[in-house]
Amino acid sequence: MVADQATFVEDTEPFMASLYSTAVRLSGNRTDAEDLVQETYLRAFRSYDKFEAGTNLRAWLFRILTNAHINRYRARQRRPEETDMDDVEDLYLYRRIRDEARISMSAEDQLMQYFSEAEVVSAVEALPDAYRMAVLLADVEGFSYKEIAEILEIPVGTVMSRLHRGRKMLEKALYDFAVSRGIAPDDDTALDEVSADASS
Template sequence: MTAVMEQQTDQEFVRLADPYRRELYAHCYRMLGSVHDAEDLVQETYLRAWKAYDGFEGRSSLRTWLHRIATTACLTALERRRRRPLPTGLGGPADDPSAQLADGPEVPWLEPVPDALVGADDPGSVVATRTGVRLALIAALQYLQPRQRAVLVLRDVLRLSAAEVADILDTSVPAVNSLLQRARAQLSRNAPVEEEIVEPAEGKAILARYVAAFETYDASAITAVFTEDAVFEMPPFRTWVQGGAHIAELISTHCPAERAGDMVLVPTSANGQPAFGLYMRDREGVHRAFGIQVLDLAPTGVRHTAMFFDTALFPHFGLADRL
């Protein structure tokens, strides 16, 4: 009888808790800035919740209870981790795009998150859509102290009440309001301002030009597809450049491509933004995974590209390691 009751409890837990998995994954990603760490913390959250489910008394909603476990796990993890920046957060642009690239292997870099893993129903996507700088927003969150970050995400992204957040963090409502005020002030100094909206037709045309410029390996076309003040950064390298001409020079100097056809861009999406899996042709003629590009568009062209040289990201995006 006991075994049957335990099985029924397990089935009930799975049925009630599983619908929150994507939301919890997005929450852990916003807290940690890493798809790998977010996966680990979601697994840890569900394991902790499953073990403690018998003691769940329903004084708060199951959603709030799960977020309490996830947030506690994230705050514990952040005690052992440094913040995850992008290269633009570590210094100014390079004056000479043809100079040797500055490496940064010791830096735990921010990672992009595939839209498929957080889903369009993620409450945070509403905020991300409004700002138009999704990846930059996640980067700005990394500058907040862990508890400030938790309060801001729980209140402004997930729209939980101050009382619910106080329960999650085991603190008072006035303390939550104070943390939120400081977090908003800090974020306003680091987060980019809202940019112009790019209409779907404009965006489609810009992306077509972008793909053509890279796949034909045309320096003039690459220059033209970027805005005048566009940024191109590429973790794990600290080096980043600004301006279409500098971006084209950087690519012409350091990219292993030699001719048209060496690069192939496969469309995907990350952080609510257009993205591409970039494949590079090797000496055997095989196009192999090379990096993930996440773009931010302006009405006149691409204003920001983050190129992540981490082929371990490809499986998360459902992309093959070769074409």
């Protein structure tokens, strides 16, 4: 059964807030985000007869949103450059900040001692598009890897590697904020034992 344009507004309105939230992080500002959501709704309305009623409407709308975003910023590369990303060590932040107060404090509280919410936003907004989309869909919107694969039209394995790399880049960026404020030692100091291994 196909969806009916007559019910389009009531069907899709519940997703407006989360579409807008993602649009702000994708476009980097509220004005462009509003345009992007408007464009998303227009496109969705026009092809609503192709949407199969009963399937995942939220994922379908996000697919239109991310496609609209990609088309707008075609100048930016759709595919991330694969250079430099592998330099970030796995579990980067954990290895650097988790030792001290591990017993008494939740991970969230401990993390927020090192950086602010504004810094989280700016680290996310600095990610290359392909990584940012994956991280937003997973960590903000809570889509499953399979849903993200469908939204971004890429294999699940690619979703996972983009998330993995994107999250590591975030960890590094967030740690660097803490270093720049002098509340975490810079990387060379933090990783003394690793440097010693590497130079021997």
